[in-house]
Amino acid sequence: MNKLWLVIKREYLVRVKKKSFIIATLLTPFAIGLLMFASIYFTTKGGQANKKILVKDESGIFSSADIGSKTHTYEFSDKEISQLKDEYKTNGFDLLIHIPAFVDSSLTKHKVQYYCQEKLGISTIENVERKIGYAFKDYKVLKSGIDRDVYDSFKMDIDLENGAIKGDGSKGENSSSKLNTSTKLSTMIGSFLGGLMGFIMYMVIFIYGGMVMRSVMEEKINRIVEVIISSVKPTTLMLGKVFGVGAVGITQLGIWLILIVAMMIGMSTFMGSNIDPAQMQEIANQTGTLPVQDLDAFNWTNISNELGQMKWWLIIPMFVIFFFGGYMIYSSLFAAVGSAIGDDMGEGQQLMIPIMIPVFLGIFMLQGAVTNPNGGMAIFGSLFPLTSPIIMPARLPFDPPWWQIGLSILFLILACWFFAWLAGRIYRIGILMYGKKISFKELAKWITYK
């Protein structure tokens, strides 16, 4: 026990005291914050670079419509299109649009050409299509003689709400029945939270699992490992590395969490407590991610209410359990691979494939698990111990049944034990093996050695 502690301490301190660790730990949240800020900025502003658009409208529909674009400026010309093609750039336009005459108003499709010197972004194309489309729709409404107000009244928004929740947002008193009481917003937040937790697990597996692998390889390449294991059992050394690097991970994630929360508080004070709905609508329009009608509910007050109603007492401990379990399984496997590789990193790629496959499978399932948290794939993924550390946390905000959580944890514990044992068997032989080409057959032999 004492020796395990010594190994853990060394592995931890050696990493935490490194300059590169301190820099990465302090700068990463700022880099992420900057990235988020930049992406919001560019989606709202920069992504849709204002363009000056020259339109030759032979139908006369678009030119007489109320365009009302905030992003692009439209001007119209009656000159010949061949002439405009030569001129538009020299006259300071970025883009030339040619709308051919619209003869048959029963048509539901009309082809419009654009001319541009540079490759046109998809958002600009969609924006222009939408603007012209609105103008044509208005034109057709007008032409068909339908009254504008009547036409507008055709529009219908259906709001599918959870009946088990009262109008004031509190849960119904008659919820003795097994009705679920989550709101649409909570589903959205759950998806986000679930995806985030799954993604964190994926990162953890690769960043810290890789760290364990490099640590094993370093000892083997430095040729210090034989000295160490003449004092410490190989399994103790391996577990010491796994726990030590795990502690580094917790330290780093902990610091990141604190910094990110601090930054978010800072940003929300700076930006105001409510997101401007108009601004959100613009983002939603352009990215197509959010259903526009849900935006009423999308303000900090509602979000923090929903966050407050999450079962944190369940989510946090469960996340921690799956975090440790997943990390244990994968870092043990990475340690085993590291011990088998030795000097030749290129050879290691081949050995890493079997570890990567379940991780990528997990990430592939994550999307499905978040959109359909009680589907067959999500249930399988959250029980199978090689994917459960990624999938189960993602399902947690959606209240999965207790028996599934229990079974998943049981499988996880068994898998931790099994993979630590398996990795230990490979590790103890691998670290002393030099200059031998390692195949899977060879690894299987090592497991059976006495």
Add this chain to the structure above:
Amino acid sequence: MAILSLKNVVKQYHNHKAVDDVSFDVEKQRIFGLLGPNGAGKTSIIRIITSITGADSGEVLLDGELLNGYHPRYIGYMPEERGLYKKMKVGEQLLYLAQLKGLSTKDAKLKIDYWLKKFEITEWWHKKVEELSKGMQQKIQFVATVVHDPKLIILDEPFTGLDPINTNLIKEEIRKLKENGTSIIFSTHRMEQVEEICEDIVLINGGQVMLEGTVAQIKQDFKENTYRLEFEGPEPNFDNFKVVEKSEHSVVIQLQDGEEGNDILKHAVNQGCHIISFNEILPSLNDIFIKQVEAAN
């Protein structure tokens, strides 16, 4: 009294018997040579002694006790494939290795201080290993091997990479350790070093013990009863003896049954030969090693 006893130790790796029924004793306070060609099974034996791997069958006793979890504390091992953490400071590294051997932080610091002072390298404490030359690193490895006052020290090719000055320094320390009661197992291919340092040896080949005993005894056992006589002046007549080698001022004679060394001397003196030297030719360990291994193969 033996510090270490191996009794019928066997270690098998799939189709290959690395250690095949090996038994030998290492006496206390002796320098013991573990010899053998490449792939003979030396490293496998050492790894069993250091508890790195276990034997399939047989017994290993350290100071009369079956090898157990506490014994690594009493053994200092410097493997042939050896190194240090490159990014770690010398002091931290030695402290870590000493603590792994069971020393308290305080004791470990005292011991490290003692050894660094002894080698006059106290200023290296805060240096990173990667800043040291290979020879300097070897010194640190030696300190790491002996820092916890082991009863048994196992040195596998300890002098590779050391210059003659440092080789002598380490040799001197090995002798001092022995005088202070430590037993030493010394594994090498360099037979001249074995003759110089070791008192007892065991020769391993193909996983089996081929030869065992004190260096002096083994040399006696393998001598071919040959004597070299060097002289001045005219060559005496040695027709009555079996001359195996002859040059202008020396002759090598192999004794036949019933003959003694003194017979050669008497014969030479009687002929008025001016003798410069007369000695028995003992085989070098190198010759014995090569002969034995070649005969076995």
